[in-house]
Amino acid sequence: MTKPVSAMIFAAGFGTRMAHLNQDVPKPMVPFAGRPMIDRTIDLVRAAGIETVVANTHHMHDRIAPHLVSQGVSVSHEHDKILDTGGGLRKALPLLGKGPVLTINPDALWLGPNPIRSLLDAWNPDMRALLMLVPMDKVHGSNGIGDFSLEHGEIRRSGPFRYGGAQIIRPDHLDGIEGDVFSLNAYWDLLADQGQLKGAIYDGDWCDIGTPKGLEIAEAMLSDV
Numbered sequence: 384m385t386k387p388v389s390a391m392i393f394a395a396g397f398g399t400r401m402a403h404l405n406q407d408v409p410k411p412m413v414p415f416a417g418r419p420m421i422d423r424t425i426d427l428v429r430a431a432g433i434e435t436v437v438a439n440t441h442h443m444h445d446r447i448a449p450h451l452v453s454q455g456v457s458v459s460h461e462h463d464k465i466l467d468t469g470g471g472l473r474k475a476l477p478l479l480g481k482g483p484v485l486t487i488n489p490d491a492l493w494l495g496p497n498p499i500r501s502l503l504d505a506w507n508p509d510m511r512a513l514l515m516l517v518p519m520d521k522v523h524g525s526n527g528i529g530d531f532s533l534e535h536g537e538i539r540r541s542g543p544f545r546y547g548g549a550q551i552i553r554p555d556h557l558d559g560i561e562g563d564v565f566s567l568n569a570y571w572d573l574l575a576d577q578g579q580l581k582g583a584i585y586d587g588d589w590c591d592i593g594t595p596k597g598l599e600i601a602e603a604m605l606s607d608v
Contacts, residue, residue, distance in 0.1 A: 386509040387551055389435035390428045390485040390499075391475055392456070394421060395465050397442045400594045409443040410490045412450065415592055416605055417575035419449075424429075424489040425454055432486060437478045439471040469565040473532040473557045481511075482557075488548030492601040494608070497588015498549045502583060511551040512571065516544035523590040523604065524597030531582065538571075538580040547589050 398410025411421035448458050459475035498515050519529045522545045532542025574580040583599040590601040
């Protein structure tokens with residue numbers, strides 16, 4: 384199985400950056416352009432031809448889980464504690480099945496090509512992880528410096544690119560990381576040391592919609608299209 388047939392949406396967090404906007408709803412359910420923001424992410428996944436979709440939940444599980452189920456999304460409920468991205472992905476593997484997995488964060492606007500289709504086009508069977516990177520001059524709604532550099536297709540820490548929150552990753556070695564709670568950053572470091580952390584550059588604009596200001600910027604970007 385060379386290409387992912389399942390996708391994981393990370394939806395368990397507390398969304399503290401949203402301030403007052405998610406006092407009564409979990410962040411992925413905060414309205415964006417008239418819909419819960421996670422619905423746009425589900426649309427991207429479906430449009431790329433991936434049918435098995437899983438989302439993890441924790442904060443306000445009872446508010447988000449019924450909506451996810453109504454959208455045909457399976458739920459990996461992190462009952463006792465948030466497991467972070469790595470722990471959450473590992474817990475969800477029985478729902479996701481074998482082979483590479485597409486993971487994506489719901490708190491971003493991708494204005495341009497479907498990033499999932501782009502990742503699928505760039506993926507090859509020899510890869511272990513392929514991250515979608517955004518040039519900093521195409522990043523909106525977020526300050527700071529870039530996360531990565533890209534040299535001959537391989538990723539290194541720090542540089543002129545921001546990780547956009549979408550990737551294809553083979554999770555079969557996650558068991559080698561100790562503890563229940565861990566970030567995929569730990570897994571990326573292991574892959575980078577082996578020259579197995581790859582990157583693709585997004586051909587479009589990207590906006591962080593995980594804050595009230597980011598939502599405002601992103602809605603203005605959509606209105607200009």
